[in-house]
Amino acid sequence: MAGNDIKQNLRKLDFPYCAREALCRIEILCGRPGKQVDLQLDLISEFVFGEIERRKKRNLTIAIQELQLIEVLSDFFQSPGGSAAVRNAVFLSLFPADSPRYKILGNLVSLVIATQNKAVLNATGIWMQQLGSTSSQSVSLARHVLNDYFVLTPKSIDKLKHLPVLAPHFTANLLTAIGEVYEDKDPPTELLRLIGEWIDENPSLLLTPLIDNPALPTGGIPMTPITPIAGLFRWCILSPVRSIDIEDTDYSEERKKLYSKIQHLLMDSVLRLKNNGNNKHAISAQHFAATTRTLTATLQSQTNINSILRDLSMERLAQAVSAAMSANCIYGNKQELLALLQPLSYLHFLIEWTLQTYASKAA
Amino acid sequence: MLHSTGALSPEDILAEVRKFISGAVRPTHSTSTLDVTRTALSLLRHVPAARDAVLEYFCNVFFIAVTKYVRQLETNQNLAICEETIIAEIHTVLSSFINGNPEAWAPIISAWSLELLGKLSSEYAKRGNLPVNAGINDFLQQWMSCCATRTLIDITAQCLQCLMHSDTESCIKALLDTSVLHSPHFDWVVAHVGSCFPNTVITRVLSCGLKDFCAMKNEHNVKNPKLNSVVGILGHLAGSHFQDITAALLDLFKWSLQEDVNIDEDTKNQKLATVPFLLNLASLSQTLLKAITSDVLQTLKPDIIPQLALFASDWCRYFDNQPEALLDLTVHLILGCEQGGSQLINILLDTSLSTSNVGYHSVNAAQSVKSVCSEILELVLQEIDLLLRTHGPQSANIALLNSIKQEFVVILPLLLSQTPLRIQTAIRLLCFLGSQSPNILISAASYLLVKAVTTFHLAALIRLISNNIILFSSNKSETENILASHSYFTQIVEQSLRDINYRSIIGKQEPEQFFQNLTILLKWERSNKAVVLRSKMITQAIKFNLPQISALLTKTTDFDLANDIAKMLDLFSMPEKDNFIPNVELTLKLTRAVIQYFFLCIEKDDITKKQQGVKIVCHLLKDLTFYSPCARVLALREILGYSINNDPAKYFGAKEKFVPKFEETLLLHQNHKQVTSTMLAQKHSSVFHAGVIGHGPRRPPPQNNIDKEIIALNKILLIDVIKACCSNRESERYPVNLDALTMVSLLLVELVSPDVMYNGLPWPDEEFTKVTIERDLQIHRTFKDVPLLWTLLELTAWYRPALAYCSVLLRGIAATVMANWNIDEGVLLVSVMALGQLLPPPLASIRDVLPVLEPQQINTIMKECVWAYMRENVPSPALFTRSEGANIAWRDTDTSTPNSRFTETLRLLLLSNIHTLGPLYAALFLQ
Known part of the structure; x- marks a missing residue:
């Protein structure tokens, strides 16, 4: 069926039926070779989202129609077949x-x-x-x-x-x-x-x-794919140096525990990758490098951080890096990451150890 | 139903969503609205994705509710609106959201409610029963009585309250943005919300308005709707937050004056536009004008005005480049000021009269500021004049004038200023005020009359009066009739006198000044040069107020004041005595007052002033006593009584009055003084003849230490005054009226010897003196204490036969001289009698003989010659003959030659003393 015919047919329908029908058409179009991408986009724009001026008149109740559309969409994707x-x-x-x-x-x-x-x-x-x-x-x-x-x-x-x-x-x-x-x-x-x-x-x-x-x-x-590991590590590493303002003790106690738990779970996950062949892209070295930079900057700018908390941060960083290194699931510029760790190594022995252990491997 | 809380299964949620959609998309069945709303509320709680849709659906609900409400308004029905319950439910849920998590929900809900309110307000602005020109308050009332909009406003306020602490700026911005979008229909919302957060809203509304005003400057012909909105909102807020508005306006004004180099072009323009903006605001609303004038005026000090001058040319740009428009607006605003009117006038005057150029950027600028100020002042005055004339003084309602009326005390000092412009301005203002309430004129004029120091100011007073004479004659309504009845200068004088009498704080200077001024005015009137004064209003006024003036003169102890009053009275009574004959009461009052003044003069040390004063007294008394016999009686009695018996007696040589003082002591103390012996009253133990126990001997009265010459002068002056009282105007030759002098001598008798018995003219047998001895001694003592009596006797002796009536006094003294052979008194007595022609020639010479005689000879001569002669020849006025038209009677010396019985003793005594009295003997007996 030609594109114009489809449009003419659809135009006879009211919202939300036209949207539903248009979705079916698009699905069919998508399944074919030579997808007619332009037609797809037209249909989507005109019949699904009603972005064409001609259909704007129904826009008096935008939010409700949006909800209707959402309902249609969710229904469409859930429908059997296809x-x-x-x-x-x-x-x-x-x-x-x-x-x-x-x-x-x-x-x-x-x-x-x-x-x-x-x-x-x-x-x-x-x-x-x-x-x-x-x-x-x-x-x-x-x-x-x-x-x-x-x-x-x-x-x-x-x-x-x-x-x-x-x-x-x-x-x-x-x-x-x-x-x-x-x-x-x-x-x-x-x-x-x-x-x-x-x-x-x-x-x-x-x-x-x-x-x-x-x-x-x-x-x-x-x-x-990008795993959440690096992002979550960042939370765990940076949170101790960030929570300077003294909060309600119960509350912060609970948060400390949660962070520890997540750190632990993250370490578990990383270590589990150790013997997996398909793990090269689990963690980006850039991601870690960014975290390291932030930590270094924070430590430099705020000198009054509790030493226990500071050590905790660096310990977690060292753990994360060393675990990732040992599991060999880190990709990207490892040299840079290690170079960034260098200044921190004087502050914490675990980082120093990590550097000593993995510097040669990274090469 | 699944509306209860608790987790919903995914299928339920889907079902709910579908149900909501089907209900919301086709809102045909109104019965289901409640149902759908409940579903919606449940979705709102559990399905965040549906939030926007649900809120949108609520919009519909509110719209329906408002439509129904408006329709009911229009058709005057009053049915229940079923949506109201739904709305209440929505309100509850939304409030709970806002309270539960304000940071998250308040922005969403406030944005929604503001938008909805805006839409509703615009949509239904033309509906309902409101008049076309409905103001913000009408809207407020209409919408606040509608459940739907009221709920929305509540929700909005609640949201803003939550957000105010964290995010004030964005809240107000959202509010005003919506306001801009839906202006002016949205103003009521801003006004209402504003009253919840006055400070922020007021400031922001102002700055928003200013920005807009700044941007709109080019198209000023069109009425600026935004400005009206600002005015409406502020006007509404003024009811309860007047102070905040005032403060905000003041801040804005001050901000515009701050000099700051580092500001961008926009801010600079805004600063320039501030004053025109404020002026425009004020012109649109009386309330704002009041707000501006109450505080901004206070900052308008002389040092700020040069700063303003710098911007003036830029301001004109906001008035189509027409300075006249700016001037005109200013003048009308000034006219509208409800307070601070006098301050405004003063600022204008000060600036236009200021001689300093300090602070101005050029001399020209200073000059032009001054000329503009005087122009504004002139325009204001002209405008008031015009309004008063077109609408009539009572119906013209000029706020400025009312304000000045309240503070007219501040205007008054302008009258006394040195600069003609100030005086003129003040006079014009007072004339305007006077046309509304004449009392103000009167108090102002009396103020001027009391305070004016120069003739310049008096001229101003005349101008003030004359202006209003014309005004009064032009329209005589009920109120003015009071004034017309007795010329209103009379009232002015009356008011001034009242002030002087009752205001104790008033300075010494002022009463004097008042009478001096009155004198000057009177002179002007008499000079007949001023046309205005030809009506004799000043004479009239004084005439009318004579009772008060005389009371004041009677009361006062201040010589200067009394002197001024007397001078004024003197001038007043000078020429036209024919016209004015006061009634008896007033005459008596005046007489008494003048006599008081006389005694003040006598007390005065300064001889020149004393003499001048007495001259005036004589003049006044002459007038008074001539017309009124009562006045004469009173005057003589007062003068004699005071100068003989009362305090002033000492100025005529009398002994000081001495009243021994005994302090009240406690009985206990008195008892302590007692010794053991019993005490009997009036015995030696209690009374000591030379004094009182405990107080020592009786002290003699203190010596009269007044200078002899002064006493002599005083006596002369007193005699002058008495003569003036007894004046005789009919004949120039004999200035003294004999009858009046008879009265004097009778009065002397009454004052010195007020007995009934033996007080007649005839001298009894000499033996009878034993009966009257006590009274004789009394008379003697009085003469001793009050030597003035001799002078008075002399006076009566001069004007024969008045002395005859004093027979009893002469007799008493003669008796005592016989008893104590006192030469001095004998001489005095005989010379007085001789002067009064009571002792005919040879006997009249006894006064020359007495000093050389022995005591027993004195006794003999007094007995044989004086007493015996007087007993035979009763000293009666009948002895004297008065020729036609003459004023003094004479005793015929030929017929009254004494019998030799009375002269023989004298002759013998002369003979026995012939070695000293030879020539006298020859003169008396040998011719």
């Missing part, structure tokens, strides 16, 4: 890297987390991986989810509990993004607790991006 790869491709074309549809995506993800819509969650996971789970898009998606579930409706945190079981790939990517959300500030305690539980109950969660292969349509190139 291959996962094609649907993923549709998803990717629905939310391309530079479109203004993140808000809808955010709400969609937020809703499907609540409704436990596995299909959409998986597709989102792949979306995140393809855009890079530390990319700004992914991070803002993660921020949206966190805002919805931790800030606005803290009562609904429970909904996130079973996420690793339901959609491990999505969860892992989300976790990587969350690691970046709290790049330079401390995450809330509830989040720490939740992540601790997640990793505790699903030890393989951190490595999921490495193991799972995304279902992409033929010809699709999967992007390098």
Whole structure:
């Protein structure tokens, strides 16, 4: 069927039926060779998101229609039939890297987390991986989810509990993004607790991006997965030197424990990689290097940090680096990382030891 | 139903979402609204993704509710709106969100509610029953009585309250942004919210308005809607936060004056625009004008004005480059000031009269500022004048004038200024005020009358009066009739007198000044040069106020004041005595007052002043007594009574009055003085004849230590005054009225010897003196104590036959001289009698004989010659003959030659002393 015919037919339909119908058409188009990408994009723009001027008249109740659309989308991806790869491709074309549809995506993800819509969650996971789970898009998606579930409706945190079981790939990517959300500030305690539980109950969660292969349509190139490990290590390493202001002791005590727990779990995960052949890309040396730089800068700028806390930070850094080195799951410019560790080695013996042990290996 | 809390299963959530969507997309069944809302609320709690949709749906609900409300308003129905319960539920849930987690929810909900409010306000602005030109308060009232909008406002306020601490700026910004979008219909929200956070909102609203004003300067012909919004909002807030507004305006003004080099172009423009902006604000709202004037005016000091001058040309740009427009606006604003009016006038005056150029950037600038100030002042005055004339003084309501009326005490000192402009301004203002309430004119004029030191100021007073004479005659309504009835200068004088009488703080200077001024005015009137004064209003005024003036003269003990009053009275009574004959009461009062003044003069040491004063007294008394016999009686009695018996007697040589003082002592102390012997009253033990026990001997009265010459002068003056009282105007030749002098002698008798018995003219048998001895001694003592009596007797002796009525006094003294052979008194007595022609020629010479006689000879001569002669020849006025038209009676010496019985003793005594009295003997008996 020619593109214009499809459009004419669809135009006879009202929202939200046209959106639903358009999605089916796009799915069909995607499954074919010679995908007619332009037509797909037209359909998406006009019938799914109603961005064409002609359809703007229905825009009096934008948010409700958005909700309707979200409902249609979640229903569509969950509907039986159709291959996962094609649907993923549709998803990717629905939310391309530079479109203004993140808000809808955010709400969609937020809703499907609540409704436990596995299909959409998986597709989102792949979306995140393809855009890079530390990319700004992914991070803002993660921020949206966190805002919805931790800030606005803290009562609904429970909904996130079973996420690793339901959609491990999505969860892992989300976790990587969350690691970046709290790049330079401390995450809330509830989040720490939740992540601790997640990793505790699903030890393989951190490595999921490495193991799972995304279902992409033929010809699709999967992007390098990024594990949450480095991001979470950063939390653990930087948190002691950051928490200068004395808080409520119970509270900070609990946080200390949570950080220790996560550090422990991270170490476990890394060490588990030791005998795995497929582990080369678990951790980026750049990621660690950035953390090291931040720590060095913090230690230099703030001289009044409690020495116990300072030692704890450096100890965790040394642990993380040495563990990653020993498991040989670190990639990128290791020399630079080690060079950055050099100034800190005078402050802590464990770093010095790490340097001595792995300097030769890195070469 | 799954509305209860608790976790929902994913399937339930999906079902709920679908249910909500189906309900929200087709909002046809109103019955289901409640149901859908509940679903929505549950979604809001559990499904964050649906938040926007749910809030949007709530918008619909509110819209429906408001539509119904407005329709009811328009149709005057009053049915329950079912959405109200739903709205209440929504309110509860949203509040709980805001309270539970303000940082997260408040921005979302406040943004939503503000937007919704904005939409609702704009949408329904033209609906309802509001008039076309409804103000902010009408809107506020309409919307606050609508459940939906009230709820929204509550929610908004709650959100802002939560956010205020953390994020004030963005809150207000959101508020004002919405306000800009939906202006002016949204103003009521800003106003209401503003009253929750007055400080921030006021400041921000102002700065927002200023920015806008600055940007709009080019298209000023169009009424600036934003400015109106600002005014509306501030006007609403002024009700409860007037102080905050005042402070904010002041801050803004001060900020605009701060000099700062490092500011960008925008800020600079804003600073320049501040004053025009404030002026515009003030022109749009009386309340804001009040706010501005109450504080900003206080900062308008002379050092600030040069600073302002620098910007003036830039201001004109905001008025289409027409300085006249700026001037006009300024003038109208000044007219609208409800307070600080006098301060404004003073600023204008000070600036336009200031001679210093300090602070100005050039001499020209200083000059132009001064000329602009005087122009503004002139324009203001002209405008007031015009308004008063067009609307009539009672109906014209000029705020400035009212303000000045309240502080008119501040305007008054301007009247006494040295600069003509100030005086003129003050007079014009007072004339304006006077046209509304004449009392002000009167107090102002009386102020001027009391305080004016130079004739220049008096001229100003005349101007003030004359201006209003014209005004009064032009429209005579009820109130003015009071003034018309007796000229209102009378009232001015009355008011001044009242002030002098009752205001104790008033300085000594002022009453004197008042009478001096009155004198000057009177002179002017008499000179007949001033046309205005031809109505004789000053004479009228004094005439009317004579009772008060005389009371004041009676009361005062201050010679200078009394002198001024007397001078004034003197001038007043000078020429036209024919016109004015005061009634009896007033005459008596005046007489008494003048006599008081006389005694003040007598007390005065300065001889020149004393004589001048007495001259005036004589003049006044002459007038008074001539017209009124009562006055004469009173005057004589007063003068004699005082100068003989009372305090002033000492100035005429009398002994000082001496009242021995006994202190009250405790009985106990008195008893302590007693010895054991019993005490009987009036016995030697209690009374010692030379004194009182415990107080030593009786002290003699203190010596009269007044200079003899002064006493002599005083006596002369007293005689002059008495003569003046007895004046006779009918004939120039005989200035003294005999009847009046008879009265004097009768009065002397009454004062010295007020007995009923043996007080007649005839001299009894000599033996009878034994009966009257006590009274005789009394008379003798009085004459001894009060030597003035001799002078008075002399006076009566001069004007025969008045002395005859003093027969009893002469008799008493003669009796005592016989008893104690006192030569001095004998001489005095005989010479007085001789002067009064009571003793005819040979006997009249006894006064020359007495000093050389022996005591028993004195006794003999007094007995045989004087007493015996007088007993035979009763000293009656009938002895004297008065020729036609003459004023003095004469005793015919031929017929009254004494019998030789009375002269023989004298002759013999002369003979026995012939060695010394030879020539006298020859003169008396040998011719």
